[in-house]
Amino acid sequence: MQIATSRFGNVDIEADDILLFSAGIYGFEECRHWVLLADADNDAVAWLQSLSRPDVAVPVVSPRRFLPGYQVRVGRSQLDSLELSAPDSAYVLSVLARDDHSLTINLRAPLIVNLDRRLGRQVVTSDEQPVAHRLAEAAPSLRKSA
DSSP states (O other): OEEEETTTEEEEOOGGGEEEETTOBTTBTTOOEEEEEEOTTOTTOEEEEESSOTTOEEEEEOHHHHOTTOOOOOOGGGTGGGTOSSGGGOEEEEEEEEETTEEEEOSSSOEEEETTTTEEEEOOOSSOOOSSEEOTTTGGGSOTTO
8 A cells, every 4th residue: 555645745555554553642533543664764763654644754763772771661561552562572763853963852742652462652751761862873873854
């Protein structure tokens, strides 16, 4: 199937590529169906593209790529809808943002994805993680369009 996007043009995807975020993500609660697209210029960045809104693509990264010890602490009830076979089988993504002249990632509200079931959910951690963690070392290597 083909989807239209404002950032990437028309993109061919398979039905199995579609991720369901039943509650949407913060700021885009009405967007429930997404697809994860690789960034052609930077393997550290991916784009969570909304299927219902061609103009909405959210840049995401694996927080563990920049902070290997990062752990998501949430109540089990926040993960129930993901139908995980084991908590460590979840894939964790953080939203990438630009803050003045640097790039930041949101460690407080990560996206948790069960790739086997194609289910995702944005959660709020139970510990005091930063909403905007600066990527001082990594910022020069990331695309400025993010």
